[in-house]
Amino acid sequence: MNNSGLISSPHAHGGDTIRANMLSVMLALAPATVVSVYLFGWMAVFLIVLCMAGCMLTEMACLKLMDRPPSALGDGSAALTGLFLALTLPAYVPWWIPLIGCITAIILSKQVYGGLGHNPFNPALAARVVLLISFPLNMTAWIIPMHAGAPLVNLYDFAQCWHLFWLGPESLHQGLDAITMASPLGHVKTEWSRGIGVLEALREYDYSYLDAFLGRESGSLGETSTLALLLGGVYLLARHTIAWHIPVSFIATVSVLALIFNQINPEHFAPPLFHLLAGGLMLGAFFMATDPVTSPVTPHGQLVFGIGCGILTWSIRSFGGYPEGVMFSILLMNCAVPLIDHYLRPRVYGK
Amino acid sequence: MLRKLLEHLKPTTPGTFPGGMYPPEHKITATSPISQCPLPPVLILPLKQHIGETCTPLVDVGDSVLLGQKIAKSQGYVSASIHASSSGKVVKIEEHPIPHPSGMGRPCIFIEPDGKDTPDESLEPMPDYRNTEPSTIRERIRICGIVGLGGAVFPSFIKMVRDQRNPIDTVILNGIECEPYLTNDHRLMLEKSEEILRGMDIIMHAVNAKHGIIAIEDNKLDAVEGIRKALTEMHGIDTCNIEVRVLPTRYPQGSEKQLIYALTGREIPAGRLPLHIGLLCQNVGTANAVHNAVCLGRSLTERIITVSGDAVPQPGNVCARIGTPVPFLFARHGLHDMDDVHVIHGGPMMGERLSKLDVPVVKSTNGLLAMKRDTFYSEQAVEEPCIRCGHCVEVCPSGLVPNELAWHCRNDQFDRGQEYDLFDCIECGCCSYVCPSHIPLVHYFRYAKGQVAKIEKEQEFARISKIRSGARDNRLAREQAERAARRSRAKQQHKAASADKAETAGKSETKPAAKETQNTNENNEEEST
Ligand code: SF4
Ligand code: SF4
Numbered sequence: 001m002n003n004s005g006l007i008s009s010p011h012a013h014g015g016d017t018i019r020a021n022m023l024s025v026m027l028a029l030a031p032a033t034v035v036s037v038y039l040f041g042w043m044a045v046f047l048i049v050l051c052m053a054g055c056m057l058t059e060m061a062c063l064k065l066m067d068r069p070p071s072a073l074g075d076g077s078a079a080l081t082g083l084f085l086a087l088t089l090p091a092y093v094p095w096w097i098p099l100i101g102c103i104t105a106i107i108l109s110k111q112v113y114g115g116l117g118h119n120p121f122n123p124a125l126a127a128r129v130v131l132l133i134s135f136p137l138n139m140t141a142w143i144i145p146m147h148a149g150a151p152l153v154n155l156y157d158f159a160q161c162w163h164l165f166w167l168g169p170e171s172l173h174q175g176l177d178a179i180t181m182a183s184p185l186g187h188v189k190t191e192w193s194r195g196i197g198v199l200e201a202l203r204e205y206d207y208s209y210l211d212a213f214l215g216r217e218s219g220s221l222g223e224t225s226t227l228a229l230l231l232g233g234v235y236l237l238a239r240h241t242i243a244w245h246i247p248v249s250f251i252a253t254v255s256v257l258a259l260i261f262n263q264i265n266p267e268h269f270a271p272p273l274f275h276l277l278a279g280g281l282m283l284g285a286f287f288m289a290t291d292p293v294t295s296p297v298t299p300h301g302q303l304v305f306g307i308g309c310g311i312l313t314w315s316i317r318s319f320g321g322y323p324e325g326v327m328f329s330i331l332l333m334n335c336a337v338p339l340i341d342h343y344l345r346p347r348v349y350g351k
Numbered sequence: 352m353l354r355k356l357l358e359h360l361k362p363t364t365p366g367t368f369p370g371g372m373y374p375p376e377h378k379i380t381a382t383s384p385i386s387q388c389p390l391p392p393v394l395i396l397p398l399k400q401h402i403g404e405t406c407t408p409l410v411d412v413g414d415s416v417l418l419g420q421k422i423a424k425s426q427g428y429v430s431a432s433i434h435a436s437s438s439g440k441v442v443k444i445e446e447h448p449i450p451h452p453s454g455m456g457r458p459c460i461f462i463e464p465d466g467k468d469t470p471d472e473s474l475e476p477m478p479d480y481r482n483t484e485p486s487t488i489r490e491r492i493r494i495c496g497i498v499g500l501g502g503a504v505f506p507s508f509i510k511m512v513r514d515q516r517n518p519i520d521t522v523i524l525n526g527i528e529c530e531p532y533l534t535n536d537h538r539l540m541l542e543k544s545e546e547i548l549r550g551m552d553i554i555m556h557a558v559n560a561k562h563g564i565i566a567i568e569d570n571k572l573d574a575v576e577g578i579r580k581a582l583t584e585m586h587g588i589d590t591c592n593i594e595v596r597v598l599p600t601r602y603p604q605g606s607e608k609q610l611i612y613a614l615t616g617r618e619i620p621a622g623r624l625p626l627h628i629g630l631l632c633q634n635v636g637t638a639n640a641v642h643n644a645v646c647l648g649r650s651l652t653e654r655i656i657t658v659s660g661d662a663v664p665q666p667g668n669v670c671a672r673i674g675t676p677v678p679f680l681f682a683r684h685g686l687h688d689m690d691d692v693h694v695i696h697g698g699p700m701m702g703e704r705l706s707k708l709d710v711p712v713v714k715s716t717n718g719l720l721a722m723k724r725d726t727f728y729s730e731q732a733v734e735e736p737c738i739r740c741g742h743c744v745e746v747c748p749s750g751l752v753p754n755e756l757a758w759h760c761r762n763d764q765f766d767r768g769q770e771y772d773l774f775d776c777i778e779c780g781c782c783s784y785v786c787p788s789h790i791p792l793v794h795y796f797r798y799a800k801g802q803v804a805k806i807e808k809e810q811e812f813a814r815i816s817k818i819r820s821g822a823r824d825n826r827l828a829r830e831q832a833e834r835a836a837r838r839s840r841a842k843q844q845h846k847a848a849s850a851d852k853a854e855t856a857g858k859s860e861t862k863p864a865a866k867e868t869q870n871t872n873e874n875n876e877e878e879s880t
Pocket of ligand 1: 736740741742743753754785786787788789790792
């Protein structure tokens with residue numbers, strides 16, 4: 001809608017735009033993206049390009065179908081969804097899986113609800129969960145990154161990656177198992193189901209907090225390096241794209257729960273630092289849970305939302321069937337947002 | 352009570368308020384001294400320049416008037432008289448556009464000045480106001496047509512009514528001026544600091560207040576200096592009860608509710624006034640006008656205006672007579688061609704964009720900003736869907752959820768809107784200012800408020816006419832029954848005379864009913880105008 005006929009105040013604007021917000025989130029993801037390319041070489045590049053292009057093309061097709069101006073693509077939300085999706089995927093998945101993810105994210109999780117601003121679930125996360133449930137094997141096979149031991153495939157070699165990406169490991173005469181490994185969270189979970197305690201499992205895995213912090217271990221493209229994600233998160237906070245409430249309450253809740261239960265039973269419950277550095281917690285807390293559209297608008301609501309995410313994440317990780325609970329917890333809390341927003345409004349002046 | 356209030360005042364002084372933001376100041380005229388605007392060829396004085404009832408003219412076409420002479424008298428309690436802003440002749444009284452976004456016309460008195468400025472000296476100066484009855488001072492403020500000059504234009508004397516149940520303890524002088532561009536209060540504080548302090552003392556005397564606070568933001572430290580200096584040099588004022596408070600610059604601190612919170616940490620309960628918590632808030636310009644009225648016997652005929660904006664070649668602060676045509680004022684500041692500009696009456700955050708430019712300066716004109724059309728914000732803004740970023744919630748000083756509220760208002764769900772505290776919105780514009788989707792939130796709130804007012808008016812009207820028509824139906828039925836009874840009696844008695852009588856009685860009784868219908872029609876017309 002063009003407002004040029006409007007004579008209502010205010011007659012000035014701070015200059016913020018949706019596009020600027022989306023771009024700042026992409027910029028904040030830059031360190032994590034760079035780390036993913038460092039770890040997974042061309043595989044990361046292919047995956048990110050494929051996801052971003054896939055999401056943007058799907059969005060364009062939707063806009064065309066609905067007779068909306070294609071300029072809406074310029075808000076950057078589809079590109080950002082693509083980047084998000086790529087960063088939550090394992091470095092090697094058959095190429096059609098991310099494509100299905102793009103279509104799910106844009107069509108089923110966003111446009112059917114009415115487009116940007118109306119979707120109840122974070123599109124990238126929703127797509128990620130659909131993929132995980134539909135293709136559990138591929139979605140939990142983590143490629144051995146370049147700087148962990150001696151990987152069988154040289155991920156910095158364009159030709160090798162090109163083959164791997166389009167034709168799968170068989171084209172390089174490798175089994176999927178040979179080039180992948182478990183993520184720390186996954187390892188701990190499997191060992192626990194075999195009756196081996198957390199401490200023992202971590203020792204077996206050769207786990208080091210420093211590696212996890214810097215991101216020298218296996219996992220999804222963008223979730224490995226806590227440091228890179230923290231850098232981006234701090235940038236978003238400083239630029240005021242996101243408020244502190246969700247990341248702080250989310251991370252604090254996970255730490256507190258982990259601390260308490262680790263004190264009670266260190267054999268079953270992993271220590272807080274392990275939780276903080278593992279998996280997608282940082283990516284989830286700073287980037288996914290703070291997605292404006294699907295999180296509460298009020299400060300109190302955001303705190304409750306973050307605490308809810310924290311409790312669910314820790315519970316799923318500790319008791320659930322899946323090793324990682326960040327995505328599920330955020331999606332579950334997304335459902336509660338209308339309720340939270342309704343009941344946790346700020347106090348009105350003088351009332 | 353006083354003790355209690357003081358206890359409240361002391362420990363909790365947050366110095367700021369929740370929400371709000373910091374827009375670029377653009378106070379380019381902060382260093383330009385107030386200049387005097389010359390006499391325009393014609394002065395146009397609207398009969399309604401305040402909140403409340405329209406005035407009735409006291410002069411006719413052809414009458415000569417003096418500077419400061421009352422030419423229209425206030426109607427009802429909430430109203431303020433209008434005074435001639437120069438001496439001369441009344442040339443016409445007719446509708447003319449006034450500063451209002453709709454460009455609507457209002458009856459105005461046109462005066463052709465004779466250039467002599469012969470003053471009306473009927474009002475005695477009262478330099479010894481401290482020994483004058485407070486009621487006399489309030490009456491003087493009322494006669495002089497003084498209204499709140501910060502923009503609200505609420506008749507000042509009403510705020511000063513002394514009420515046993517709500518004694519006023521503290522007078523707050525608002526020198527915040529948080530709107531971008533505007534510097535008229537700033538310059539006034541620099542150039543008329545003594546007059547302002549004197550005016551404050553008068554107000555404190557009129558309401559018997561013990562304390563005075565002058566609130567100034569920290570972007571006007573020279574004004575703070577000036578006022579503090581004047582405070583030490585003043586004679587005849589008990590200055591130790593007056594305190595100058597410097598607050599961090601933040602928009603909308605100049606709003607009464609936010610200012611009171613920033614100074615005292617207390618909120619005005621919803622639906623109540625500052626006086627209910629023992630406070631009186633007045634703008635510094637109003638204090639100056641009060642000083643002029645009481646100490647000099649001058650009614651409100653001029654005010655300070657900031658003429659600025661990116662299209663004005665020589666921006667500045669000017670003291671202009673009420674009734675000066677706006678184009679005349681802009682021409683004085685080097686802007687002659689008004690085709691490519693938009694004019695804002697007031698500041699950019701809360702002011703109105705004028706749709707007609709040949710309007711006069713009125714009592715509420717604190718700023719006139721001419722903005723280039725091609726870079727004007729609302730010329731370019733394109734509304735996008737709300738992304739629920741919550742920025743609007745964060746900045747709303749009233750604690751509302753603007754995005755939800757706007758959703759209901761836009762869909763005409765006014766009940767839901769009121770559930771979301773529509774009427775607690777002070778229309779400060781913070782939410783629209785920060786919205787990345789450029790949603791004109793305040794526009795929707797204004798629209799909804801207008802609609803709710805309209806619906807309530809209609810409902811009230813329907814209720815009254817229902818009562819009336821119900822009563823009328825009952826009466827008519829009763830009368831008919833009576834008539835029938837009488838007629839049958841008459842028939843039985845075969846008395847022609849008694850039948851006649853019954854008819855006349857019936858006629859005279861139906862008359863008031865007819866009158867009632869007429870009344871209803873009249874109301875109807877009022878409604879539609
Ligand atoms: S600032 Fe605008 S986009 Fe953000 S929540 Fe408020 S209305 Fe929606
Ligand atoms: S205009 Fe109303 S809703 Fe918007 S910030 Fe100001 S008070 Fe809040």
